[in-house]
Amino acid sequence: MARALDLAKRGLGSVAPNPLVGAVIVYQGRIIGEGYHQYHGGPHAEVNAINSVEEKDQLKESTMYVNLEPCNHTGLTPPCTGLILKHSIPRLVVAQTDPNPVVAGKGIERLKKNGIEVIHGILEDEAWEVNRRFNTFHEKKRPFIILKWAQTEDGFVDKVRDKTDPIGPNWITDDFCRQMVHKWRSEEAAIMVGTDTAHKDNPKLNVRSWKGKDPLRIVLDQHLRLPENLHLFDSSTQTIVYTGKEKVSSTNLEYVWMDFDDNILISLLKDLYQRSVQSIIIEGGTKLLNSFIKSNLWDEARVFTGPIKFGAGVKAPIFPFEPIEKKSTGNSILKIYRKT
Secondary structure (H helix, E strand, C coil): CHHHHHHHHCCCCCCCCCCCCEEEEEECCEEEEEEECCCCCCCCHHHHHHHHCCCHHHHHHEEEEEEECCCCCCCCCCCHHHHHHHCCCCEEEEEECCCCCCCCCHHHHHHHHCCCEEEECCCHHHHHHHCHHHHHHHHHCCCEEEEEEEECCCCEEECCCCCCCCCCCCCCCCHHHHHHHHHHHHHCCEEEECHHHHHHHCCCCCCCCCCCCCCEEEEECCCCCCCCCCHHHCCCCCEEEEECCCCCCECCEEEEECCCCCCHHHHHHHHHHHCCCCEEEECCCHHHHHHHHHCCCCCEEEEEECCCCCCCCEECCCCCCCCCEEEEECCEEEEEEECC
């Protein structure tokens, strides 16, 4: 099962909104096949594992290990339960049942009814962790929320700026840390900034320093005050602007009206859930990050502390929690937090 989980992780950033799944087939104590779900719309892990077995007759005496319950419905691909039954695999070991209501135990039930021995709950906690985005999406009906920012040794995320200051970021971390951030972006479905960050830093919010798919870009702009020449408004990547005003959308740029007098974060997350956006990184600024923190709307936080001091400026978010991990990364200290 540990091997199945390692295989599953290889699909991160490529399979959403599907889950990360790996499968291993064992015959007489020896692995004879393995596979993982490689990209959305492609064959599932069970299919790839079965296809990798050279002697198909051995499947009738084998055990399949899979970190998530096999599907029992037809989506972009046929149900995996049917393929398992077709090859008469007698035993299945599953780490976690599928929280998707379309599956939700139906795969295991079908296999058991057809005489397959099914054991589940093996490395279940580890499996939940691997698919924390998928699980949170289905259990809480919202994306998995990652907060990310960089702060100075004296607790600031930006310098004091006036209208004459040039547009662009005041860097706190080094190139290595920034490359890591681009890797993170490639692993998530969406990325979001507030109005001030979009205006002052003019970020591209893409993965230019890493390989992978650019996330959906999201910005809040209640009064439509952002200039149209910002990088966010180019047509290279899909962008959603949540605003309190009406404006016509264009290619890869969608304006979505929302009532900012209502709970804007709840409304925004509901809209993203309906769009099947499974995860999102909130990259600032402080006002937006604090809004998520105060609303208790976060699942993970990644905070860099760089080796410089600003002396004054925009204070870092208030985050009175203990990290689960702390390590040196590039020129900075990286702390990882996880809501329990």
